[in-house]
Amino acid sequence: MSRGNLREGVIWIRPDTDAARETTQEMAEDYVRMACAEVKAMTVPAGNTNTGTSKTLLVVGGGMSGMTAALEASKTGYKVVLIEKTGALGGMAAKLWKRIPNREPFKAPMDNGVAELVAQIDADANIKVYLNASVVKTAGAPGRFQVDIAVESGPTVTEDIGAIIQASGFTPYDMAKLPHLGGGQANVVDQLGLETLAKAANGGPIKRADGKEVNSVVFVQCAGQRDATKEHLEYCSGHCCGTSVKQAMYFKDANPDVETVVLFTDLRMPGNNEDFYRAAQNKGIVFRKGVVSNVTGGGECKVKFKDLILNEDFTADADLVVLATGMVPTTGPDLDQLGEANRAAEGGNEEAKAQVVQMMSKSVLNLDYRQGPDVPQFKHGFNDSHFICFPYETRRTAIYAAGPVRRPMDIAQATEDATGAAMKAIQAMENAGLGKAAHPRAGDLSFPTARLEGCTQCKRCTVECPFGAIDEDERRFPLFNESRCRRCGTCMGACPVRVISFENYSVNTVGAQIKAVDIPDEFSEKPRVLILACENDAYPALDMAGMNRNEYDPYVRVIPVRCLGSVNTIWITDALNSGYDGVMLMGCKHGEQYQCHFVKGSELGRYRMSKIYDTLKGMNLEEDRLMDLEVAITDIDTLPKKINDYAKRIVEMGMSPFKGL
Template structure:
């Protein structure tokens, strides 16, 4: 496109008082030859927006708006896909964190103008990737409560649904329950199980195609263009799918591992067994029952997590006893009763039935001498007394749940194994992949989703429920996390909505998440590809397959636009229309680096847009002052960091480079999973290079930061500046 550029300065919010806007105008006029420069006291007002729209109608299509952060007034300054908008954050990044009217403050603002103008010059309008024959059909794998809900909601929203269930009957574990805990006011009475009726409604729905006694043979492709092979009996059926909801459920923790709680003794059973007894009517013969909570759960030797539903299930089954035999007595041995939310009413109602609650450490189960009945012993932690409950007909173990995604053959990702073999100490630890046979993905990075913390396949524990590390595949129900009945319903609904958003985004050629609406995608200049496989190995989402010669084969609808592949590529053959190695490098080169005798050091900060940039904005909003020597370049993710940017910065005279990225590790906060971790590995390589060149490795530093760490920013910058002062100016200044 032929660019017609205009620059707009907002003088409101203290910007006009803090900065010399006339000097900033000269940067646009003289250095970038842009003569169309306007100033407005309130640019985001209807009058200010009207001024900009008037210029757009006159043919201006590249707008540089020097005002507030691009995280503010996003919709106000969104003028459609045909207009390039570059935001220069003079307010949060300069005016609110520096001394007004100071020479160094204005030098900082001038540099930010150069960076923004340079980026606008290099930016091209993204061209959406339009998939060939995309599908809007939703595939649901698993027909428990979450799966049935997802299928039902998606179908009622007008979408075709394919439901695959491995057994001969829909409904899952909860579908076999005698009754369910209360889900509506007054939250005190058990409810008839509605799941069988829901299963029948799903089977009868005209938009839902049901495959029972079926499994997934293979899923290939990407969002909108998944090709699913479904094996049913001796035949394989092909379906074109837009998005996938994995609702394969969970299984009870193996009670055979609970022999220390008496499993294996006669009449020591699990909660599943009690449901069978209730359904058969045999529970009427039971008079005295002890329930043992957290049987294997919240135990470092078994399941280290809470299984969420066990407490409420026990409360429910204690009510069963009274329904079948009003004279029956329940004894509940517990660590803590976790009846959250409205289930507190249910908990109180069960207390009023006469059930006895005993808070105890791990109890013992023995066969008593009085007729061979069972007894449970322990120490009552509230009364401080030893307790023994004998003459028991049943002991019920609440044995928790494990995600079905965590079962199968454990395999490591082939590509990451190769990376580890090449240089073990620098490789990102490979994800554990459980070849569970749930999806059988034809992916470069494994046939299933990584089994993450405790074996659950969720993608991001804070920001992205449902969204797994395989784009377009959403986990719902107890395959994703332990949960109770109402949460499973919410999960199924939420995952269906995410699947719908996914297929509609693909139709428009947009990214799904987390850069929702982004129409850019990576382009590969294959003539220079050396088949090093770095891009395929380091992509966190398995978005790049390989051919037999190790050439990358991008599945663009899988891509989340993080740019990790761009940062990984040593030949720099990967770029986006609006984000590329030359573009970011050009922003750094646009910054003026004073000579050594001016005693004005320069620090370049590469900051993750997901946590570090919001933290910097929060520091600005809080008016936290920090050194005027820093210049910040936002990155989509630190995983997109290309080492040439640091090399160019140091050879260009910058005195130091700082990386601000998300927290990584077990409780990672990186929106793109491994970006911060990969950046830290790359930085270690830079340090070695600087040492060889005679530059101190301490000139490069990385910090993990979250948005709530904004108050640390002045201290982090201050500490780094102290170190730079000790090291002295970069000896490469002026070369």
């Protein structure tokens, strides 16, 4: 099937005047020819036959997120394998005396809820739990993962798995790294340390390690967090303000005369935590906006801080100081660093070899993937991928991150996160079983194949695939794991010998469209501009421009591409050779704040295009014959203007000398 976009692409973007009619007609005819040419070059995708049928979900991590994901998947009728590293379910939440309230009236800490979830899991026949267990190897692909699970004092078990949720959680930032805030000194604890004291007190007066009853306590927020010097955590962990409020209430609820002071710079109380904060003020917890410069522990702790409201230095005395240190995700080794260490180790560097062993020991999933043993990390070591569009998505198909391993969050958010991830994982398993792609091209039956007789084993496809879908076989040819593939076509764009194609999307399907456009001769004053537009953002933006009747130049011909990464440079050189006067590329933002739906596609595409300027020089063409545009889906009004500006620039440069050759 192919589409000729006559309404949004032609009729709605052109004025209905006698003067315009001729060029509008030509435009429409071109689009019909292009659609016909494309459909001729396509075959109907048969679907991936190399599918797995496993519909079992693996959840790594038995904390709040993991347990929730397991239960939610089970409720929808799926089998779950739940792996927990320690000897009991519950994770970090089980170490809490109480949790931040998640229901009305949001006024007092409530039971952590772990026991209830554990009981539900124990009673659930769909959920198989491995305690004291870890993943030693994950091989295969979505729908047919083979996961080896090592259980302490027992044989290694292999499970058939359809999709994976990584809910391995976090560890608190090591307060020993904060000596200036008293980290490591007596009677200075982190938030987890205070939970231990609160559990020991069991609702009674909280006592410090030396047995003294605490009569005054100071909470230091943002300890080693939001650090502009980058020495400690740069980010806000989101939960700690609420947690400190909760912990201050432990003291006030046991004895209202305990002096509790919370020192904050910005108190962040998302959602209903605002009510919780109000309740804390009502209970007499004192909040002061101040920056702590120094903490000394011991029998009488002293906290030096500058009050930012009064602009004055103070020293607070306390029996106990609690540091709100942040969350450090348990995401395994950083793949870039590991790759570097691996290369050094292969070169015979003994130190690097030890480093590799050390890094691999931290691996959570032990993926048997060419691209490394774990899911790639995004900012600050968290497993995120495309924050705006697909929050649970990682850059490995059918592997989802949920809870604080994805981004810092509290229990309420983690519960929601786990539910979402479970739903996505189920969708991925089902799609894999049907030989279909996971989002963003959900349901797509096509998949890439390579004509191996033409392959030069350059490995560009295997290296560039943003999803680790391509391995190498023994002869170093690309080996596609179709179920891991997202169908972005980055491999197709990368291939210098153009042997990679999809049944319905290939160098030929786009090439045929480029050739199908009628190129008027040099003297017609009718230039032709080829636009290759990303189908995720740029093409819908053009469609919406049409819906808003934003007119643009009649000499452009737009071809949607799956991603800028799938653009093969041959299309551009072919187009310019056959007399197009200019080529515009429209792709998503790349880099740190990227918006590419395939993570790396637009970045790789742009990198390749940067190399094409030499070719232009060789053809004796101006650099402006190729234009690269960063487009967001919201550029509905600006995009037509940019197209028109480029059309003007083409007129300035004059017609291409390659017409009619």
